[in-house]
Amino acid sequence: MSLLPSRFIYLCLHFLVLYFQLQESQQSSADFRFYIENHTRNPDDLSRKQVRIYQLYSRTTGKHVQILGKKINANGDDGGKYALLVVETETFGSHVRIKGKESEHYICMNEKGKIVGRPDGRKQDCVFVEEFLENNYTALVSAKYKGWYLGFNRKGRPKKGSRTTQRQQEVHFMKRQPKGRVDPLEEFRFTTVTKRTRRARRLKPSPRRN
Numbered sequence: 001m002s003l004l005p006s007r008f009i010y011l012c013l014h015f016l017v018l019y020f021q022l023q024e025s026q027q028s029s030a031d032f033r034f035y036i037e038n039h040t041r042n043p044d045d046l047s048r049k050q051v052r053i054y055q056l057y058s059r060t061t062g063k064h065v066q067i068l069g070k071k072i073n074a075n076g077d078d079g080g081k082y083a084l085l086v087v088e089t090e091t092f093g094s095h096v097r098i099k100g101k102e103s104e105h106y107i108c109m110n111e112k113g114k115i116v117g118r119p120d121g122r123k124q125d126c127v128f129v130e131e132f133l134e135n136n137y138t139a140l141v142s143a144k145y146k147g148w149y150l151g152f153n154r155k156g157r158p159k160k161g162s163r164t165t166q167r168q169q170e171v172h173f174m175k176r177q178p179k180g181r182v183d184p185l186e187e188f189r190f191t192t193v194t195k196r197t198r199r200a201r202r203l204k205p206s207p208r209r210n
Contacts, residue, residue, distance in 0.1 A: 050089040053101065059137060059172040061156045065107075067100030070117045072107055074152035079179030088121075094130035095143055097121045107150065109142045113161030115150065137172035 056065040058074035064083040066076030076083030084101040098107045099121060106121030107128070118126060127143040128150060140150040148161025151171040164171050 052087045052089065053178075054085060054087065055083050055176045055178055056085060056098075057174040057176045058152055058156070059174070060152055060154055060170050063156060064176070065152070065173070067098075067103045067105050067107060067117050069103045069105050072115050072117050072158055073156040075156035078176075084178055095127050096130060096140075097126055098128065098140075109145060109148060109150070109161050111145075113145065113148050113163070115158035115161075131166065133166070133172065135172070137174055139166050139171045140173065141166075 055076075055078070056074075057063075058065060061074045063074055064076035064078060064080065065072065065074050065085070066080060066082035067085070068082055081102045082100060086099045086101050088097040088099070089095070099105065100117070103117065105117035105119055106126045108116050108118045108121065108123070108126040110116060110125060120126075124144040125142070128140040129143050131139040131141055133139060142148045142150075142161055145161055147165075149164040149166065149168075149171040150161075150173075151159040151164045151168060153159055153170060159170055
């Protein structure tokens with residue numbers, strides 16, 4: 001008879017421990033999500049930044065985005081010096097600042113939605129958020145003006161941000177390595193093992209031991 005109460009107490013204690021562990025894990029995950037959201041919304045200058053160099057291929061023009069200075073268009077040739085972009089990425093989220101390697105001007109969007117090039121890209125209107133689309137293209141939406149995208153018409157001229165949506169081809173881009181350069185990921189090659197190579201390996205004589 002004494003075993004039943006002891007088992008009952010043991011089960012109660014076991015469930016209490018599980019309950020407190022569950023509460024603690026939920027609290028820590030909520031705090032972590034809150035931390036990530038804050039840093040994604042307001043990236044700071046103290047966070048470690050990553051720098052990448054690539055081109056932005058425009059789906060509309062079949063050319064590349066180029067920064068000539070104050071003027072920006074999507075008529076750059078593959079490997080052109082003005083089409084080479086230096087992309088500064090914040091640690092949290094996909095916030096990026098895009099600078100022309102040759103012109104040293106940043107792509108920015110003013111309060112009217114106009115795309116302009118500026119030598120100083122520290123302001124929030126020079127920050128864009130990368131959106132990876134299902135069609136393998138990338139869209140760049142303004143971090144300051146929500147719903148306003150970087151886009152170019154068929155002639156390569158910038159579109160006003162207020163006239164853009166994510167579904168438009170004008171705002172679809174593809175990251176590409178400059179002409180003559182190889183993506184580090186493409187340097188790895190995989191050898192396909194066929195039945196013939198397996199058979200050759202089996203028939204290959206093993207070295208004799210002395």
